[in-house]
Amino acid sequence: MEQTFIMIKPDGVQRGLVGEIISRFEKKGFYLKGLKLVSVEQSFAEKHYADLSSKPFFNGLVEYIISGPVVAMVWEGKNVVTTGRKIIGATNPSESAPGTIRGDFAVEIGRNVIHGSDSVESARKEIALWFPEGVAQWQSSAHPWIYE
Numbered sequence: 001m002e003q004t005f006i007m008i009k010p011d012g013v014q015r016g017l018v019g020e021i022i023s024r025f026e027k028k029g030f031y032l033k034g035l036k037l038v039s040v041e042q043s044f045a046e047k048h049y050a051d052l053s054s055k056p057f058f059n060g061l062v063e064y065i066i067s068g069p070v071v072a073m074v075w076e077g078k079n080v081v082t083t084g085r086k087i088i089g090a091t092n093p094s095e096s097a098p099g100t101i102r103g104d105f106a107v108e109i110g111r112n113v114i115h116g117s118d119s120v121e122s123a124r125k126e127i128a129l130w131f132p133e134g135v136a137q138w139q140s141s142a143h144p145w146i147y148e
C-alpha cells in the first residue's frame with residue numbers, strides 16, 4: 001500500500017501537538033509504520049528541503065527545522081499522500097481550511113507545524129532519507145473494518 005512521510009516540525013513538538021496529530025491520522029484509518037523523535041543537523045535539513053534551496057526563505061526554513069526536535073513518521077494507506085496533504089491543509093495557514101491541522105493550529109507560513117510529502121515519488125525519497133533503517137512491518141487487525 002501507498003506510504004507517505006509526515007514530519008511534525010519543532011513548533012508542533014514544542015506546542016504539544018504530537019498526540020493530536022497522530023490521532024488524526026490514526027482515526028482516519030491510516031497505519032503508523034515508522035516513528036521517531038529526532039534533532040536533525042543543518043546539512044540534513046538542507047538535504048530534505050534541497051528542492052527549495054533557491055527560495056529566499058530557504059535559510060530561515062532550515063533554521064526553523066533545526067530549532068528543536070521533530071517527529072518523523074511514515075504513514076500507510078490508500079491514497080495516503082494526497083489525503084495526508086488534505087488532512088494537513090494548505091501551506092499558508094491563512095488559507096488552510098478549518099478542520100485541517102494547519103487550519104486549526106497554525107497562523108504563520110513559517111510556523112506551519114507539519115510537513116507531508118507532496119507526491120508518491122517525494123514520499124519514497126523522503127522515507128529513504130529519514131528511515132534508512134527501514135520501517136516496521138505489521139498489519140492492523142482493523143484492516144477489514146476500514147478497507148473493502
Ligand SMILES: Nc1ncnc2c1ncn2[C@@H]1O[C@H](COP(=O)(O)OP(=O)(O)OP(=O)(O)O)[C@@H](O)[C@H]1O
Nearest residue numbers: 052057061090091109110111112114115116117118
Ligand atoms: N513564503 C514563505 N515564507 C516562509 N516560509 C515558507 C514560505 N513558503 C514556504 N515556506 C516554508 O517552507 C515549507 C516548504 O514549502 P513548500 O512550498 O514545499 O510547501 P509544502 O509542501 O506545503 O510544505 P511542506 O514541504 O513543509 O509540507 C513550508 O511548509 C513552509 O514551512
